[in-house]
Amino acid sequence: MSESEKGYNILCSLLILFCFLYILPANPVYAEQTVEYWYEKGQKLHTQGLCGDAILAYEQLLNLDPHNSAALNNIGNIFSDMGNYSAALDYYERAREGNLNDPIILGNIGRVLFLLGRYEEAEEILQETLIIDPEHEIALYYLATTYYKLNKYHDAECLFNKTLILNESFALAWNNLGNVYLMQGENDQAYSSYLRAVNEDRNLTQGWYNLGILLFESGKFCQSARAFYEVKMLAPKDTDALHKEQLAQKYCLPHE
Template sequence: MQLSSEEEDYNLSLSKFESMLKTNKVLFFDSEEFEDIVLHYLDMGKLSLAKKALKLALEQHPKSTGLKFVQVEMLIYDDKLDQAEKLLNELYAIEPTNEEIFIQKASIYSKRDNHDMAVEMLKTALEYTDDLADVYNLLGMEYLFMDNLELAKENFIRCLEEDIEDQGALYNIVYCFEFLDQHEDAVIFLNSYIDKNPYSEIAWHQLGRILYGLKRYEEALRAFDYATLIDEEFVGAYMEKAKSLERLKRYDEAIEGYKKTLELDDATSYALLRIGKCYERKGDSATALKYYNRTVHEDPQLDKAWIAITDLYLNAKNYRKALYFVNKALEIDNENFRYWKRYATINRALNFFEEAEMGYRKAVEYGDDELDTWIYWVDVLQFLGEFENCVEALLQAKEFYPEAPEILYRLAGLYLSFDEEEVGLELLEGALERDAEMITLFTDYYPTACTNKRVRKLIAKYTKTDL
């Protein structure tokens, strides 16, 4: 691609400056060249080179206000805010209507977490600037810092109205819509933007993302299609397109979509994992396993891939292999309750009840409050003879599921087993009131309690049967 004369001059200035540093010869640059050089190094994070360039610049052009503004920016970058403020006040005495004074003062206030004053400075800058888009963008960022997403969105929209090509503002607008849960409004906004700028692959991609989140997968697919037509190497759009196809159960097309991302970019573990999932859903477990193995080879720290392999073996009832792979996942993330639940399920299937008990206990400890987890845990505890722990676990479960007969029947049986008859009978009656047909839970688990006359009478009352 041929460079413009301006770009050529810019590159030549940089090359000339770096050559000067190597030879220790002092060459002359005009003040604007120096400004570009300093800002280039500042943007690159090369602070020492930026400082060297600024020092030489001020020696050659000590009265240049442009360079003094660059010096202010450098001081702010370096957190020397008091010095920057002092220099800005001097510049204000010379150029009181220069918008850069208010923009840099806003930057200082922002760094001091005084975002209200930063906003005031930027509003003043709007009165003097020709670059409205830049100031609106800065205002949007200040409102983001203040967690005022509505005003942030409003200013990013104004920025985009001034500069329709500002993709950063577009991303920020979508972020605000999403944060505010205004997804339908985001769709309306993006469609309106696309009407004005139909060849924006970013807008099509963002529209697809929002539609995907709304589970409007056909529409999302169309948006991602447009994004890839505009930019044939848009990896993210191909990835999202494949995800939409997967949601629509068009697995062969989804696989091709994920493979396209592998052609455009280095093999990504996520794409390999999704290809494996598609093959698994097609019923081709052998090919799925091949891709899962490629996934963990590509990224051994991707716990989701180890879990995918675990589930493959678990569904095939190959519990020993499943146990090996779930342990791999737990080595990476040992606070994931879903992994602990799988660990418990596998160990229970292998009759390793102590390990199963630990798995269910860990699952609950890390946030699993599903009813079946509590029930499986209690049943394993009961099998191990840990009856007091059973009661404790059931009482915890009852806080989440106070009406669940599965819990009430078990609690009733345990209390009756502990000779706490009144509590047991009260719980039993509560369970019978809620679901008398589940009485077999009680009679199968606690046959001794069923010899109690009061228990038999209570059961007969609700089931119309005599034990």
């Protein structure tokens, strides 16, 4: 075989290899087309705070599996994070169609119904959730808070205490338990709950605010001023807290 023929054969082999490599991605089944790929991508994008891109990834998944409850629930979570509770509810309801008794989905429905102010509906769904999973922490918390909104203070107190048995560091539950005690005229227990709330989460603005109000009404003006100072530091634009701090300072006596 002449040198020119050898060179021609090598060139042909390289061309065949190149064509094979070029057309390989056109074969039908690859990771980019799987449910698992789009689910993981959606989760990653949501974690990165890229909510719009995460929704698009989950929508790609739904093109492959239109009734995927996990993806529908996660899109609901994204809209919930964005404060669009009506859209979140739509996706949670769609997720429920494929998984009627999933306590996570039911709990999410109850939570956004509460956030939408639909307390009676939230109560019903959250009760249903707790029948399936009696230790569902978020369902317990939101049902307790729903009872508080519906003026069912004894029921609220019981459920907040159950929530705190499961999670002693749940600052918002301590704060809301304080609200329940306050409505029942149990100021000392309210004070203890608010104090525990801000000890669990030093950035809990509403805990400091509630503590400031209670201390002011109890005549403990210096302590009240310190509580409102914490609010001011966390929320510098809160003019109401600033005014209350100044008022408490006005009545604060050195020997207090």
